[in-house]
Amino acid sequence: MKLWGGRFTKPTNQLVEEYTASIQFDKKLAQYDIQGSLAHVKMLKACGIIPVQDADRISDGLQKVAASIENGEAALQQEYEDIHMNVEKLLINEIGTVGGKLHTGRSRNDQVALDMRLYLRDTVADLIRLLTEVQASLCKQAEANLDTVLPGYTHLQRAQPVLFAHHMLAYVFMFQRDAERLKDSFKRINKLPLGAGALAGTTFSIDREYVAKELHFDGICENSLDAVSDRDFVVEFLSDASLIAMHLSRMSEELVQWSSAEFNFIELDDAFCTGSSMMPQKKNPDVPELVRGKTGRVYGHLHGMLTMLKGLPLAYNKDMQEDKEGMLDAAETLRGALALFAPMIETMHVKKESMYQAVRADYSNATDLADYLTAKGMPFRHSHETVGRIVLHCINHHNYLQDLTLDEFQTFSDLIEEDIFDALDPETIVNARRSTGGTARQSVEEQLTKAEAMLKDN
Ligand code: ARG
Numbered sequence: 001m002k003l004w005g006g007r008f009t010k011p012t013n014q015l016v017e018e019y020t021a022s023i024q025f026d027k028k029l030a031q032y033d034i035q036g037s038l039a040h041v042k043m044l045k046a047c048g049i050i051p052v053q054d055a056d057r058i059s060d061g062l063q064k065v066a067a068s069i070e071n072g073e074a075a076l077q078q079e080y081e082d083i084h085m086n087v088e089k090l091l092i093n094e095i096g097t098v099g100g101k102l103h104t105g106r107s108r109n110d111q112v113a114l115d116m117r118l119y120l121r122d123t124v125a126d127l128i129r130l131l132t133e134v135q136a137s138l139c140k141q142a143e144a145n146l147d148t149v150l151p152g153y154t155h156l157q158r159a160q161p162v163l164f165a166h167h168m169l170a171y172v173f174m175f176q177r178d179a180e181r182l183k184d185s186f187k188r189i190n191k192l193p194l195g196a197g198a199l200a201g202t203t204f205s206i207d208r209e210y211v212a213k214e215l216h217f218d219g220i221c222e223n224s225l226d227a228v229s230d231r232d233f234v235v236e237f238l239s240d241a242s243l244i245a246m247h248l249s250r251m252s253e254e255l256v257q258w259s260s261a262e263f264n265f266i267e268l269d270d271a272f273c274t275g276s277s278m279m280p281q282k283k284n285p286d287v288p289e290l291v292r293g294k295t296g297r298v299y300g301h302l303h304g305m306l307t308m309l310k311g312l313p314l315a316y317n318k319d320m321q322e323d324k325e326g327m328l329d330a331a332e333t334l335r336g337a338l339a340l341f342a343p344m345i346e347t348m349h350v351k352k353e354s355m356y357q358a359v360r361a362d363y364s365n366a367t368d369l370a371d372y373l374t375a376k377g378m379p380f381r382h383s384h385e386t387v388g389r390i391v392l393h394c395i396n397h398h399n400y401l402q403d404l405t406l407d408e409f410q411t412f413s414d415l416i417e418e419d420i421f422d423a424l425d426p427e428t429i430v431n432a433r434r435s436t437g438g439t440a441r442q443s444v445e446e447q448l449t450k451a452e453a454m455l456k457d458n
Pocket residue numbers: 022026082083084108109112316318320321322
């Protein structure tokens with residue numbers, strides 16, 4: 001017999017039962033569902049809505065149900081559709097018909113909204129912790145590479161030399177925005193929808209503030225129609241998740257490129273790579289590749305969620321059952337990626353020498369030659385043009401700026417003197433960019449200090 005079976009004259013069609021059930025995935029919310037029910041029954045007792053002994057039996061029963069779900073003994077059944085009705089059924093099996101009093105003044109509509117908020121509250125905290133671990137591993141690499149110079153790129157063309165520490169810290173600040181966004185979303189997640197009933201509130205004299213306090217919510221959803229219809233907090237989570245996935249994917253792309261023989265800038269630890277079934281020499285960066293690949297599913301969940309909601313009238317509609325799989329999958333996908341990223345970055349081998357060779361063999365010191373001429377009085381536009389001609393000359397003669405002799409330099413401009421060779425050295429170039437946020441060691445050390453202080457507050 002269904003919990004709502006009274007009005008029906010026939011059993012549910014088997015295909016309908018399969019199609020409408022959500023227990024296969026919302027069972028992941030079991031502990032939150034029971035946590036919410038325990039607070040609800042405590043309130044029913046405190047408000048004198050159900051007798052004390054009944055409330056106590058229900059609480060005890062719920063604890064037993066929680067344990068039996070936890071250890072896998074409880075049989076969760078499709079016949080009971082979702083986690084809410086499965087828990088209620090298990091409770092009634094455990095303590096008898098008195099279990100039927102649990103749902104007093106409550107609907108699955110406000111109950112499911114509560115479960116989602118409780119789940120996301122924990123998830124957001126967990127993701128912030130995992131992000132912070134990734135940031136900490138990036139800071140460690142930064143610390144170890146305060147003198148590692150590599151080409152910085154724009155358009156994937158070598159642009160100007162930068163410190164590897166600087167590059168690592170760019171991701172630290174990027175992930176910080178992600179952590180801040182998650183923190184900010186917490187205040188919108190952390191409102192209690194329970195007490196909204198199915199849509200209109202309830203005739204019982206419940207105390208919503210009591211439940212809010214019991215479950216550590218910062219407040220209650222003020223309007224019952226909004227409380228059961230609102231999934232903005234899920235959209236917001238998926239949007240935050242999409243940005244995290246995008247950031248992880250950008251970094252993954254760099255790790256994949258840097259691991260190639262063409263770049264040869266890093267080597268990921270063996271423990272974080274896999275091989276080929278056919279080509280014995282292969283060591284593939286599967287982890288960053290998959291992280292990059294899984295970005296699509298996170299974006300997909302965001303788009304799916306927005307589309308699912310866009311045509312829904314108030315209040316609850318069954319369409320909204322589709323809110324869960326994407327949220328759960330996005331959270332799991334990010335947990336998996338972030339948990340791997342921290343140790344993978346920490347153990348990654350940075351090929352300092354190879355990075356340095358790359359900087360030596362390019363024209364990324366051209367801006368500094370132009371700045372050199374400009375500092376000696378040549379208008380920058382003229383310096384730019386002059387250096388362009390020097391670069392072209394070098395390309396035609398298969399050498400680099402620092403390979404020219406002073407005489408050769410002076411055929412382009414007699415402003416160039418012996419000190420040019422120091423001015424073109426990659427380390428001089430890096431350390432000249434002392435502006436706040438720049439790539440000079442001093443500026444990078446300041447960034448690192450700020451980043452480390454920031455992580456303490458995450
Ligand atoms: N399993 C449902 C969901 O996830 C719970 C709410 C069902 N409410 C209803 N009136 N059918 O959305």
